[in-house]
Structures are given as C-alpha cells and as structure tokens.
Amino acid sequence: MSQRQVVSFYLNGMVQHVMPVSPTQTVLQYLREQMALTGTKEGCAEGDCGACTVTEASLDPDGRVVFRAINACIRFLPTLDGHALWTVESLSSGGRLHPVQQAMVDHHGSQCGFCTPGFVMSMYTMYQNGLTSPVREEVLDHLSGNLCRCTGYRPIIDAALNMGNYPEARLDLEQIQQQLFELQEQCQESLCITGTDQRYFAPNSLDELAALYEAHPQAVLLAGGTDVGLMVTKQLRTLNEVIYLGAVVELNQIERDDDCLRIGATVLLNEGYEALANEYPEVRELWKRFGSMPIRNSGTLVGNVANGSPIGDTAPFLIAVQTRVVLRKGARRRELPLEDLYVDYRKQNREPGELVEAVLVPLRSADIQVATYKLSKRNDQDISAVCSAYALRVDQGKVASVRIAHGGMAATSRRAPHAEQVLDGQKWGEEAVARAMQALENDYQPMSDMRASNAYRLKAARNLLYRFYLESTGTTDTRI
Numbered sequence: 186m187s188q189r190q191v192v193s194f195y196l197n198g199m200v201q202h203v204m205p206v207s208p209t210q211t212v213l214q215y216l217r218e219q220m221a222l223t224g225t226k227e228g229c230a231e232g233d234c235g236a237c238t239v240t241e242a243s244l245d246p247d248g249r250v251v252f253r254a255i256n257a258c259i260r261f262l263p264t265l266d267g268h269a270l271w272t273v274e275s276l277s278s279g280g281r282l283h284p285v286q287q288a289m290v291d292h293h294g295s296q297c298g299f300c301t302p303g304f305v306m307s308m309y310t311m312y313q314n315g316l317t318s319p320v321r322e323e324v325l326d327h328l329s330g331n332l333c334r335c336t337g338y339r340p341i342i343d344a345a346l347n348m349g350n351y352p353e354a355r356l357d358l359e360q361i362q363q364q365l366f367e368l369q370e371q372c373q374e375s376l377c378i379t380g381t382d383q384r385y386f387a388p389n390s391l392d393e394l395a396a397l398y399e400a401h402p403q404a405v406l407l408a409g410g411t412d413v414g415l416m417v418t419k420q421l422r423t424l425n426e427v428i429y430l431g432a433v434v435e436l437n438q439i440e441r442d443d444d445c446l447r448i449g450a451t452v453l454l455n456e457g458y459e460a461l462a463n464e465y466p467e468v469r470e471l472w473k474r475f476g477s478m479p480i481r482n483s484g485t486l487v488g489n490v491a492n493g494s495p496i497g498d499t500a501p502f503l504i505a506v507q508t509r510v511v512l513r514k515g516a517r518r519r520e521l522p523l524e525d526l527y528v529d530y531r532k533q534n535r536e537p538g539e540l541v542e543a544v545l546v547p548l549r550s551a552d553i554q555v556a557t558y559k560l561s562k563r564n565d566q567d568i569s570a571v572c573s574a575y576a577l578r579v580d581q582g583k584v585a586s587v588r589i590a591h592g593g594m595a596a597t598s599r600r601a602p603h604a605e606q607v608l609d610g611q612k613w614g615e616e617a618v619a620r621a622m623q624a625l626e627n628d629y630q631p632m633s634d635m636r637a638s639n640a641y642r643l644k645a646a647r648n649l650l651y652r653f654y655l656e657s658t659g660t661t662d663t664r665i
C-alpha cells in the first residue's frame with residue numbers, strides 16, 4: 186500500500202500541505218498556535234461551548250459540496266485531509282463585513298465577544314448552505330452548540346433571522362467543488378502519519394481498514410472523534426495508534442432494501458438520524474436533542490453505538506426496534522442483535538481487531554407503535570439521565586409483542602425483560618401497565634450520580650412507560 190505523510194486541505198481558500206505536530210494535534214491548536222488565527226477561541230476544549238466553531242466543507246457521496254459547522258477543539262488535524270475549512274478571519278472582504286457579521290453588529294449580538302466568532306461561524310455555515318433567511322426553529326437548531334454568557338441570545342437570534350437582508354455574499358460553490366475534486370485526486374493514497382511514539386492510519390478502502398485493525402487490535406478506532414477527541418483534550422491521553430475510518434467511502438452509505446436500513450460506520454449523526462426519522466418519525470426529537478449541531482456534524486451514529494456508553498442515546502431505540510450490527514474482522518463478517526453486543530460496562534461481544542461495519546435497522550412494519558424519550562436537565566447539548574424506547578404491537582386490544590429498552594438505568598443500554606413479560610399477552614390497559622411499571626424495579630438497579638439519583642431514575646422510567654401508554658392510546662394530556 187502506498188502512503189502519504191502530509192495532510193492536504195484548503196484553509197480560507199488557500200491550499201495547505203501540512204505535516205501535523207502529532208497525529209492528535211487538534212484543528213484548534215493548529216489554527217491558533219501554528220497559523221496565528223486566534224479569532225477561533227478555546228472555551229471548554231470538549232465540544233460543549235462552541236467558541237471554537239469553524240466551517241468545514243467536503244463532498245458528499247454524490248459529489249455535492251456540504252458545509253458543516255464543527256468544533257475545532259476536539260477535531261484532529263489529519264481528519265481535514267481532502268476537506269476545506271473557513272475561520273472567522275476569512276469572512277470580511279474589501280473592508281466590508283460579511284452579512285452575518287453585519288447582522289450581528291446591527292442587532293447588538295455581541296457583548297464581551299468571546300463567543301461571537303463561534304456564533305458567526307455557525308450562522309455563516311447556515312448561510313453557505315443556502316439558509317440565508319432561516320426561520321426561528323432552524324436558527325435554534327443551528328445555534329444549539331453555541332453558548333453565550335452575556336447576551337441572553339435574543340439579539341443573536343435576531344441577527345441570524347435577518348442575515349438575508351444584506352447584499353448576498355455566498356462562496357462560489359462550483360469553484361469549491363472543483364477544488365475539492367482536485368484535492369481528492371491528490372489524496373488517492375492512504376494517509377499514514379508516524380511520529381516518535383504515535384501512528385495515525387487513514388486507510389481508504391474497507392478491506393484495507395479491516396486488515397489494518399485486525400493487525401493492530403490495540404489501536405484506537407477514530408470515527409467522528411466526539412468521544413475520542415476528549416480522551417486527548419480532557420483525559421490528556423497519548424493515543425499511540427489511531428486508525429481513522431473517515432476516508433473509507435464505502436462506510437459512508439445509507440442503503441434501504443426490502444427489510445432494513447443499512448447505516449454505514451462513517452455516516453454522520455445528522456444524516457443517520459435523518460434516515461431513521463424518515464422511517465420512524467418518532468425519533469425526530471431525540472435527533473434534534475442529540476448533542477448540538479456541530480456534534481451531530483462530526484459524530485457518527487455507529488460511533489455512538491460502538492462506543493457503548495450506558496448513557497448513549499441511540500442504542501435504546503435501536504434495541505427496541507430489533508436492530509442488528511454487522512461486525513467485521515479481517516475478511517470475516519458476522520451479525521449480532523445489537524442488544525447482544527453489550528455484555529457489561531464498557532465490555533462488548535467484539536473480538537480484538539473487530540469493528541462495527543454498519544447497523545441494520547428493520548423497516549417499520551405498519552402495525553408497530555414506537556417511541557423514544559430523552560430526560561436531561563437541558564434541552565440541547567446535554568447527556569440523558571434516562572433515555573427510554575418502546576416498540577409495541579397490539580392485536581385486538583392485547584399486547585402481541587413489546588420491547589422496552591433504557592439507557593441510564595444499568596451498566597449498558599438494556600431491555601426490561603420483567604416489564605415486557607408482565608405486558609405480554611395482556612390487555613394494553615392501565616392495569617397491566619401499572620404492573621409493568623412496578624416490574625421495572627426487577628429489571629434495573631440504576632446508580633446515583635450527578636445527573637440523577639437511583640430513585641429518580643426508576644421513577645422516571647416508570648412514568649415514561651406510562652407516558653408511552655397514554656400516547657399510544659391517543660390520550661393527549663400526558664402530564665403525570
């Protein structure tokens with residue numbers, strides 16, 4: 186396999202060929218310390234505050250340019266290979282502010298200014314994607330990853346709503362597409378960066394990736410890096426071997442056949458959830474409350490499943506609808522029900538060197554009712570205290586099948602076999618549901634932590650089951 190050592194990308198319209206200081210050097214470190222582009226700020230260094238937001242562009246599988254707001258603080262520089270990036274320094278031209286900046290000025294959207302470049306870049310990304318005159322809901326969605334301690338947000342939201350009221354200043358899409366195509370041509374060989382004690386591989390075919398991971402089972406797999414990035418920026422770990430999945434085009438695919446939706450390992454959270462929501466509109470709220478826009482623009486849906494956190498938001502729903510995972514080790518593939526992947530806390534039914542290639546989500550059957558609920562202290566950018574999911578089939582008033590799964594209630598995302606058993610074959614009514622709510626205590630002994638106490642978690646899980654019952658039977662008042 187022939188290999189490259191140098192990362193190639195566009196920065197503010199200029200092509201760069203860079204040898205990273207280390208394979209886990211972050212984009213933020215590169216911008217501020219190497220390029221003196223200090224408009225991009227560091228607040229939290231963990232993807233939470235948005236002060237480091239920059240705009241990235243890449244080609245989607247159909248060759249279209251897609252702009253995404255990302256957090257530079259948790260993104261490793263080599264993953265920019267073949268992409269384009271813009272920072273706040275590039276926006277004004279000929280002494281004139283960009284419409285996004287002018288709108289911020291005119292609507293008094295900045296006070297101390299620390300968050301301002303991040304907000305501006307989130308708005309700029311919307312603007313470049315053609316959302317120049319967004320509606321309020323779109324603005325809130327796109328600004329979900331930006332925190333401001335000064336303004337109270339209203340002036341910033343007003344600025345975003347009004348950024349289309351200035352002379353148009355979008356980038357030349359055809360030119361960027363051409364640049365990215367040319368870059369892709371130059372980036373045909375796999376990227377392999379070796380430092381003194383660190384190695385970074387970015388194979389560009391699935392076979393190469395599978396063989397590499399089988400040969401280096403101790404390596405850390407890197408997908409979107411929204412978990413892995415924090416190992417470096419927060420846990421201050423040195424990752425000696427990293428294998429990046431993002432250059433494997435075959436993994437960035439969503440396929441729909443007669444039975445299922447196949448979501449590949451590098452499909453981003455936003456795209457993966459969109460496909461899920463087309464099949465199961467009930468996941469839409471969970472999608473929009475998952476992390477923030479920049480997190481969903483970097484993180485992958487399979488990364489959330491493979492990470493296997495007991496408080497991951499995607500697994501409960503996928504378990505409830507009987508999702509299977511495709512595992513790959515070298516040339517061998519096998520499939521497992523997702524629930525069987527999780528053995529214990531951070532322990533999975535995966536061999537060393539075996540990766541998750543895709544998830545297979547069954548298509549919706551007409552007679553199924555589903556729901557998933559996320560309970561967290563904040564609406565956006567927060568981790569669940571409890572996340573629940575249900576898939577129910579009722580036949581002639583009786584429960585023909587039911588699957589209930591939770592995150593936040595045990596060491597892994599897990600089903601509730603006792604509650605399910607209580608409901609099985611029973612009339613789908615208050616009496617059986619009340620007994621199932623009680624039975625949840627046999628399924629889970631949740632822990633207490635800073636998100637919630639064990640008593641709160643159990644009570645919440647019971648009440649969420651009741652909420653599902655009320656909603657599934659058409660009762661509109663779900664206050665409990």
Ligand SMILES: Cc1cc2nc3c(=O)[nH]c(=O)nc-3n(C[C@H](O)[C@H](O)[C@H](O)COP(=O)(O)OP(=O)(O)OC[C@H]3O[C@@H](n4cnc5c(N)ncnc54)[C@H](O)[C@@H]3O)c2cc1C
Pocket residue numbers: 231232233405406407408409410411412413414415430450454474475476477480483484485486487488489490491492493496497498499539540541542566567568569
């Ligand atoms: C600010 C912030 C907010 C967040 N909010 C949420 C939230 O609301 N809900 C939630 O559930 N999570 C949340 N997360 C966690 C994270 O965003 C998700 O878990 C995300 O889906 C991880 O995907 P990734 O592609 O970034 O994974 P990575 O960070 O690249 O990898 C995650 C883990 O999975 C492994 N891995 C990745 N891909 C594979 C594969 N194909 N096969 C085997 N192993 C693999 C990696 O080695 C690593 O251990 C948040 C994180 C941050 C920083």
Ligand code: FES
Pocket residue numbers: 226227228229230231232233234235236237238256257258259
């Ligand atoms: S510095 Fe806070 S999100 Fe990056």
Ligand code: FES
Pocket residue numbers: 294295296297298299300301332333334335336
């Ligand atoms: S203007 Fe001060 S943090 Fe937003």
